[in-house]
Amino acid sequence: MCYYNSVKVNQSELLRLKSIEKAIAQFEFLNKSLLIGFDYQPIPVLKRVDQQTDFDLVQMEWGFLPPYIKTREQADKFRLGYKKENGQWQEPILTLNAKAEEILFERKMYRDAALNRRCLVLSTGFYEWQHVFPISKKTGKPLKTAVRYPYRIGVKNRDYFFMAGIYNPWKDESTGEYIETCSIVTTAANPLMEQIHNTKKRMPTILTDDLAWDWLFGDLDEARISEIACFQYPAKDVQAYTIAKDFRQALDPAEAFIYKDLPELETNFSQ
Numbered sequence: 001m002c003y004y005n006s007v008k009v010n011q012s013e014l015l016r017l018k019s020i021e022k023a024i025a026q027f028e029f030l031n032k033s034l035l036i037g038f039d040y041q042p043i044p045v046l047k048r049v050d051q052q053t054d055f056d057l058v059q060m061e062w063g064f065l066p067p068y069i070k071t072r073e074q075a076d077k078f079r080l081g082y083k084k085e086n087g088q089w090q091e092p093i094l095t096l097n098a099k100a101e102e103i104l105f106e107r108k109m110y111r112d113a114a115l116n117r118r119c120l121v122l123s124t125g126f127y128e129w130q131h132v133f134p135i136s137k138k139t140g141k142p143l144k145t146a147v148r149y150p151y152r153i154g155v156k157n158r159d160y161f162f163m164a165g166i167y168n169p170w171k172d173e174s175t176g177e178y179i180e181t182c183s184i185v186t187t188a189a190n191p192l193m194e195q196i197h198n199t200k201k202r203m204p205t206i207l208t209d210d211l212a213w214d215w216l217f218g219d220l221d222e223a224r225i226s227e228i229a230c231f232q233y234p235a236k237d238v239q240a241y242t243i244a245k246d247f248r249q250a251l252d253p254a255e256a257f258i259y260k261d262l263p264e265l266e267t268n269f270s271q
Contacts, residue, residue, distance in 0.1 A: 003037035004127035037096040046120040064095035100229035113166035192235040206233035
């Protein structure tokens with residue numbers, strides 16, 4: 001789902017969340033055109049200062065690690081998969097995203113974090129693919145193999161925006177390394193994102209400033225946590241455009257690229 005993010009914030013700006021402002025010129029990590037989740041690299045996050053109505057702008061390792069993972073070796077196996085002693089392959093467990101509808105499930109690894117360690121993941125745009133099945137000239141039917149078209153998605157009239165996140169402190173018991181790891185919460189796609197992410201039909205839980213404030217500072221019960229986590233940002237306020245298929249290697253991943261054979265998205269939404 002949301003495995004590619006960008007955080008390229010103008011260094012002369014202040015970072016604002018309602019009444020709280022932070023000078024950001026000192027933060028070099030707010031100049032990343034492309035963050036790839038599968039690299040498990042640091043991602044900028046707003047983290048609440050303990051029991052205060054204030055936040056710190058920090059980096060957390062993208063990819064939630066649960067407490068039962070004790071070492072980096074175990075973390076690598078958890079994230080990348082490994083061959084068991086019997087020769088069978090153990091599939092990796094992806095925790096870059098956490099499904100909003102499931103984060104509070106009993107015995108779910110995310111439950112305690114959703115209840116007690118919510119955060120905001122900063123973004124200036126994320127990347128997703130649309131799958132299109134071309135029509136065969138021979139049979140007149142769609143081909144079985146899709147052509148993938150990448151899009152960059154952002155919020156209209158916003159230089160940056162906030163996505164719901166959850167985090168967990170993690171320590172390597174063999175080396176003493178201490179980090180905080182996080183996941184981006186995802187929800188069902190709005191009508192625009194349904195057209196782009198047309199396989200799984202999901203999107204990150206983008207929050208309004210009011211909801212971001214509540215997510216970070218609110219004393220929330222489970223019903224309210226679930227309600228905010230499942231929020232769909234209005235399609236009319238989201239913008240998307242196609243980019244080059246090799247954007248991951250491009251100097252400017254966000255540069256627009258037009259595909260003449262690709263139908264335009266429906267963008268006439270009332271909400």
